[in-house]
Amino acid sequence: MSVEHGDPGFDAAAIGRRVRQVRQAKGMSLRELGAKAGLSYGSLAQVERGLSSLAHTYVLEGEPVATVNGVDHLLGPGESVHLRSSIPHSIRNDRTATVTVVSVLTPRLS
Template sequence: MKEELGQKINDIRNSKGMTLKDLSEKTGLSVGFLSQVERGLTSIAILSLKSIADALDTDLSVFFAPPKKNRSLVLRSYEQESFQYENYSYILSNLSGDMKDRNIEVMLVTILPGDDKGAPAKSPHTGEEFIYVLEGILTLYYNDEEYILYPGDSAHYKATEPHTWRNETNRLVKILSVNTPIIFNS
Protein backbone atom coordinates (compact mmCIF):
# COMPACT_ATOMS: atom_id res chain seq x y z
CA MET A 1 0.00 0.00 0.00
CA LYS A 2 2.77 2.47 0.91
CA GLU A 3 4.60 1.66 -2.32
CA GLU A 4 1.48 2.20 -4.46
CA LEU A 5 0.69 5.49 -2.71
CA GLY A 6 4.26 6.70 -3.11
CA GLN A 7 4.25 5.76 -6.79
CA LYS A 8 1.01 7.69 -7.37
CA ILE A 9 2.48 10.79 -5.72
CA ASN A 10 5.65 10.43 -7.79
CA ASP A 11 3.72 9.94 -11.04
CA ILE A 12 1.50 12.98 -10.48
CA ARG A 13 4.42 15.16 -9.35
CA ASN A 14 6.48 14.20 -12.40
CA SER A 15 3.54 14.70 -14.78
CA LYS A 16 3.31 18.27 -13.49
CA GLY A 17 7.05 18.85 -13.94
CA MET A 18 7.60 19.38 -10.21
CA THR A 19 10.74 18.46 -8.30
CA LEU A 20 10.74 17.17 -4.74
CA LYS A 21 12.04 20.58 -3.72
CA ASP A 22 9.06 22.28 -5.42
CA LEU A 23 6.65 19.96 -3.62
CA SER A 24 8.48 20.53 -0.33
CA GLU A 25 8.14 24.31 -0.68
CA LYS A 26 4.41 24.04 -1.39
CA THR A 27 3.65 21.61 1.44
CA GLY A 28 6.15 22.53 4.15
CA LEU A 29 7.21 18.87 4.29
CA SER A 30 10.93 18.11 4.04
CA VAL A 31 12.47 16.83 0.80
CA GLY A 32 13.83 13.82 2.69
CA PHE A 33 10.41 12.90 4.08
CA LEU A 34 8.74 13.30 0.67
CA SER A 35 11.43 11.13 -0.90
CA GLN A 36 10.80 8.39 1.68
CA VAL A 37 7.04 8.60 1.08
CA GLU A 38 7.47 8.30 -2.69
CA ARG A 39 9.74 5.27 -2.26
CA GLY A 40 7.23 3.62 0.10
CA LEU A 41 9.64 3.66 3.04
CA THR A 42 7.42 5.53 5.48
CA SER A 43 3.77 6.12 6.30
CA ILE A 44 2.07 9.47 5.93
CA ALA A 45 -0.65 11.18 7.97
CA ILE A 46 -3.88 12.03 6.16
CA LEU A 47 -3.35 15.78 6.78
CA SER A 48 0.08 15.62 5.14
CA LEU A 49 -1.40 13.66 2.24
CA LYS A 50 -4.11 16.32 1.88
CA SER A 51 -1.38 18.97 1.78
CA ILE A 52 0.37 17.03 -1.02
CA ALA A 53 -2.91 16.65 -2.95
CA ASP A 54 -3.51 20.40 -2.70
CA ALA A 55 0.04 21.19 -3.81
CA LEU A 56 -0.36 18.84 -6.79
CA ASP A 57 -3.74 20.39 -7.59
CA THR A 58 -5.44 17.01 -7.43
CA ASP A 59 -8.22 15.44 -5.40
CA LEU A 60 -7.28 13.48 -2.29
CA SER A 61 -9.42 10.54 -3.51
CA VAL A 62 -6.95 9.94 -6.36
CA PHE A 63 -4.59 8.39 -3.83
CA PHE A 64 -7.19 5.85 -2.73
CA ALA A 65 -8.50 4.78 -6.14
CA PRO A 66 -7.85 1.12 -6.98
CA PRO A 67 -5.06 0.58 -9.48
CA LYS A 68 -6.18 0.29 -13.07
CA LYS A 69 -6.02 -3.14 -14.59
CA ASN A 70 -6.61 -4.38 -18.08
CA ARG A 71 -10.32 -3.66 -18.51
CA SER A 72 -10.77 -4.93 -22.03
CA LEU A 73 -13.19 -7.71 -21.08
CA VAL A 74 -14.66 -7.02 -17.64
CA LEU A 75 -15.09 -3.61 -16.03
CA ARG A 76 -15.86 -3.87 -12.33
CA SER A 77 -18.24 -1.33 -10.81
CA TYR A 78 -15.44 0.14 -8.68
CA GLU A 79 -13.29 0.68 -11.80
CA GLN A 80 -15.84 2.85 -13.60
CA GLU A 81 -14.55 6.32 -14.32
CA SER A 82 -17.01 9.19 -14.02
CA PHE A 83 -16.66 12.76 -15.16
CA GLN A 84 -18.75 15.88 -15.50
CA TYR A 85 -18.36 18.59 -18.09
CA GLU A 86 -18.14 22.09 -16.65
CA ASN A 87 -21.42 24.02 -16.93
CA TYR A 88 -23.50 20.90 -17.63
CA SER A 89 -25.65 19.16 -15.06
CA TYR A 90 -25.00 15.59 -15.97
CA ILE A 91 -22.45 12.98 -14.92
CA LEU A 92 -21.05 10.42 -17.34
CA SER A 93 -19.79 7.04 -16.15
CA ASN A 94 -17.83 5.13 -18.75
CA LEU A 95 -18.99 1.51 -18.87
CA SER A 96 -16.83 0.55 -21.85
CA GLY A 97 -13.62 -1.35 -21.29
CA ASP A 98 -10.31 -0.55 -22.92
CA MET A 99 -10.86 -2.78 -25.94
CA LYS A 100 -9.03 -1.37 -28.93
CA ASP A 101 -10.93 -0.68 -32.16
CA ARG A 102 -14.32 -1.02 -30.47
CA ASN A 103 -17.40 0.02 -32.43
CA ILE A 104 -19.58 1.22 -29.54
CA GLU A 105 -19.30 3.44 -26.46
CA VAL A 106 -21.46 2.59 -23.45
CA MET A 107 -22.15 5.22 -20.78
CA LEU A 108 -24.32 5.51 -17.69
CA VAL A 109 -25.59 9.10 -17.74
CA THR A 110 -26.99 10.72 -14.60
CA ILE A 111 -28.78 13.98 -15.30
CA LEU A 112 -29.32 16.21 -12.29
CA PRO A 113 -32.78 17.65 -11.50
CA GLY A 114 -34.01 20.84 -13.12
CA ASP A 115 -31.54 20.63 -15.97
CA ASP A 116 -32.14 23.60 -18.22
CA LYS A 117 -29.11 23.00 -20.44
CA GLY A 118 -29.08 19.23 -20.72
CA ALA A 119 -26.54 17.52 -22.83
CA PRO A 120 -24.81 19.90 -25.18
CA ALA A 121 -26.72 20.08 -28.43
CA LYS A 122 -24.97 17.53 -30.56
CA SER A 123 -24.12 18.47 -34.06
CA PRO A 124 -25.16 15.83 -36.50
CA HIS A 125 -22.45 13.22 -36.87
CA THR A 126 -22.03 9.80 -38.35
CA GLY A 127 -23.30 6.72 -36.60
CA GLU A 128 -26.23 5.96 -34.37
CA GLU A 129 -27.23 6.28 -30.73
CA PHE A 130 -29.37 4.20 -28.41
CA ILE A 131 -30.66 5.34 -25.01
CA TYR A 132 -32.57 3.38 -22.39
CA VAL A 133 -34.20 5.18 -19.45
CA LEU A 134 -33.36 3.49 -16.17
CA GLU A 135 -34.82 6.05 -13.78
CA GLY A 136 -36.75 9.33 -14.01
CA ILE A 137 -38.38 11.12 -16.94
CA LEU A 138 -36.19 12.14 -19.86
CA THR A 139 -36.99 14.69 -22.55
CA LEU A 140 -35.37 13.82 -25.88
CA TYR A 141 -35.13 16.40 -28.65
CA TYR A 142 -34.53 14.89 -32.06
CA ASN A 143 -34.81 16.67 -35.39
CA ASP A 144 -37.07 19.44 -33.99
CA GLU A 145 -39.37 16.92 -32.26
CA GLU A 146 -39.79 16.47 -28.49
CA TYR A 147 -40.24 13.02 -26.92
CA ILE A 148 -40.94 12.22 -23.26
CA LEU A 149 -39.38 8.91 -22.14
CA TYR A 150 -40.18 7.04 -18.93
CA PRO A 151 -38.31 4.20 -17.15
CA GLY A 152 -38.12 1.23 -19.49
CA ASP A 153 -38.53 3.39 -22.60
CA SER A 154 -35.77 3.53 -25.19
CA ALA A 155 -34.88 5.41 -28.34
CA HIS A 156 -32.61 4.34 -31.20
CA TYR A 157 -31.81 6.93 -33.82
CA LYS A 158 -29.41 8.02 -36.52
CA ALA A 159 -26.97 10.59 -35.20
CA THR A 160 -27.02 12.42 -38.52
CA GLU A 161 -29.85 14.67 -37.25
CA PRO A 162 -29.63 17.35 -34.49
CA HIS A 163 -30.32 15.78 -31.10
CA THR A 164 -30.02 16.30 -27.34
CA TRP A 165 -31.76 15.24 -24.12
CA ARG A 166 -32.75 16.97 -20.88
CA ASN A 167 -34.09 16.38 -17.39
CA GLU A 168 -36.81 18.96 -16.89
CA THR A 169 -38.06 17.39 -13.64
CA ASN A 170 -37.03 17.74 -9.99
CA ARG A 171 -35.69 14.15 -9.73
CA LEU A 172 -32.58 12.40 -11.04
CA VAL A 173 -32.70 10.83 -14.47
CA LYS A 174 -30.44 7.89 -15.28
CA ILE A 175 -30.03 6.53 -18.76
CA LEU A 176 -27.91 3.91 -20.45
CA SER A 177 -26.40 5.42 -23.58
CA VAL A 178 -24.88 3.27 -26.33
CA ASN A 179 -23.46 4.90 -29.41
CA THR A 180 -20.92 4.50 -32.10
CA PRO A 181 -17.85 6.53 -31.20
CA ILE A 182 -17.60 9.90 -32.90
CA ILE A 183 -14.56 9.89 -35.15
CA PHE A 184 -12.91 13.26 -35.49
CA ASN A 185 -11.15 13.84 -38.77
CA SER A 186 -8.21 16.21 -38.81
Protein backbone atom coordinates in the same frame (compact mmCIF):
# COMPACT_ATOMS: atom_id res chain seq x y z
CA MET B 1 -17.37 18.91 -33.05
CA SER B 2 -17.56 15.78 -35.15
CA VAL B 3 -15.15 12.92 -34.53
CA GLU B 4 -14.98 10.17 -37.13
CA HIS B 5 -13.60 6.66 -36.80
CA GLY B 6 -9.92 6.85 -37.66
CA ASP B 7 -9.55 10.40 -36.30
CA PRO B 8 -7.11 10.80 -33.39
CA GLY B 9 -9.98 11.91 -31.11
CA PHE B 10 -12.03 8.73 -31.62
CA ASP B 11 -11.20 5.78 -29.39
CA ALA B 12 -13.71 2.93 -29.78
CA ALA B 13 -11.92 0.90 -27.10
CA ALA B 14 -12.24 3.77 -24.58
CA ILE B 15 -15.93 4.13 -25.38
CA GLY B 16 -16.40 0.38 -24.91
CA ARG B 17 -14.57 0.49 -21.57
CA ARG B 18 -16.85 3.31 -20.41
CA VAL B 19 -19.97 1.38 -21.42
CA ARG B 20 -18.67 -1.63 -19.44
CA GLN B 21 -17.85 0.60 -16.45
CA VAL B 22 -21.34 2.10 -16.30
CA ARG B 23 -23.03 -1.28 -16.83
CA GLN B 24 -20.99 -2.91 -14.08
CA ALA B 25 -21.54 0.04 -11.72
CA LYS B 26 -25.27 -0.60 -12.12
CA GLY B 27 -24.69 -4.30 -11.35
CA MET B 28 -26.01 -5.39 -14.74
CA SER B 29 -24.84 -8.25 -16.94
CA LEU B 30 -24.50 -7.82 -20.70
CA ARG B 31 -27.60 -9.96 -21.14
CA GLU B 32 -29.62 -7.85 -18.67
CA LEU B 33 -28.64 -4.56 -20.30
CA GLY B 34 -29.21 -6.03 -23.75
CA ALA B 35 -32.69 -7.21 -22.80
CA LYS B 36 -33.59 -3.83 -21.32
CA ALA B 37 -32.10 -1.86 -24.21
CA GLY B 38 -33.47 -4.08 -26.98
CA LEU B 39 -29.98 -5.06 -28.14
CA SER B 40 -28.39 -8.47 -28.43
CA TYR B 41 -25.73 -9.71 -26.04
CA GLY B 42 -23.35 -9.98 -29.01
CA SER B 43 -23.92 -6.37 -30.11
CA LEU B 44 -23.17 -5.02 -26.65
CA ALA B 45 -20.14 -7.29 -26.28
CA GLN B 46 -18.75 -5.88 -29.54
CA VAL B 47 -19.34 -2.30 -28.36
CA GLU B 48 -17.57 -3.03 -25.07
CA ARG B 49 -14.60 -4.49 -26.99
CA GLY B 50 -14.48 -1.44 -29.31
CA LEU B 51 -15.47 -3.48 -32.39
CA SER B 52 -18.88 -1.94 -33.13
CA SER B 53 -20.80 1.30 -32.69
CA LEU B 54 -24.36 2.39 -32.06
CA ALA B 55 -26.44 5.33 -30.94
CA HIS B 56 -28.74 4.25 -28.16
CA THR B 57 -30.12 5.76 -24.96
CA TYR B 58 -31.96 3.62 -22.40
CA VAL B 59 -33.84 5.10 -19.42
CA LEU B 60 -33.19 3.39 -16.09
CA GLU B 61 -35.12 5.87 -13.94
CA GLY B 62 -36.92 9.19 -14.23
CA GLU B 63 -38.58 10.88 -17.18
CA PRO B 64 -36.10 12.59 -19.52
CA VAL B 65 -37.15 14.45 -22.63
CA ALA B 66 -35.50 13.30 -25.86
CA THR B 67 -35.57 15.91 -28.61
CA VAL B 68 -35.10 14.34 -32.04
CA ASN B 69 -35.21 16.54 -35.14
CA GLY B 70 -36.82 19.31 -33.06
CA VAL B 71 -39.63 17.08 -31.71
CA ASP B 72 -39.82 16.38 -27.95
CA HIS B 73 -40.54 12.85 -26.69
CA LEU B 74 -41.13 12.21 -22.97
CA LEU B 75 -39.50 8.92 -21.98
CA GLY B 76 -39.99 6.74 -18.93
CA PRO B 77 -38.13 3.87 -17.26
CA GLY B 78 -37.57 0.98 -19.64
CA GLU B 79 -37.98 3.12 -22.75
CA SER B 80 -35.20 3.85 -25.19
CA VAL B 81 -34.15 5.88 -28.19
CA HIS B 82 -32.10 4.34 -30.99
CA LEU B 83 -31.10 6.55 -33.90
CA ARG B 84 -28.36 7.53 -36.31
CA SER B 85 -25.91 9.82 -34.55
CA SER B 86 -26.07 12.28 -37.46
CA ILE B 87 -29.73 13.11 -36.65
CA PRO B 88 -29.99 16.26 -34.47
CA HIS B 89 -30.91 15.13 -30.95
CA SER B 90 -30.53 15.85 -27.24
CA ILE B 91 -31.65 14.45 -23.88
CA ARG B 92 -32.61 16.68 -20.95
CA ASN B 93 -34.27 16.51 -17.55
CA ASP B 94 -37.11 19.04 -17.15
CA ARG B 95 -38.16 17.65 -13.76
CA THR B 96 -36.78 17.82 -10.24
CA ALA B 97 -36.54 14.03 -9.88
CA THR B 98 -33.30 12.25 -10.74
CA VAL B 99 -32.93 10.83 -14.24
CA THR B 100 -30.54 7.95 -14.91
CA VAL B 101 -29.87 6.83 -18.46
CA VAL B 102 -27.37 4.61 -20.22
CA SER B 103 -26.40 6.42 -23.36
CA VAL B 104 -24.01 5.21 -26.03
CA LEU B 105 -23.28 7.47 -28.97
CA THR B 106 -20.40 6.58 -31.24
CA PRO B 107 -19.45 7.34 -34.82
CA ARG B 108 -20.09 4.65 -37.40
CA LEU B 109 -17.14 2.31 -37.70
CA SER B 110 -15.82 1.65 -41.17
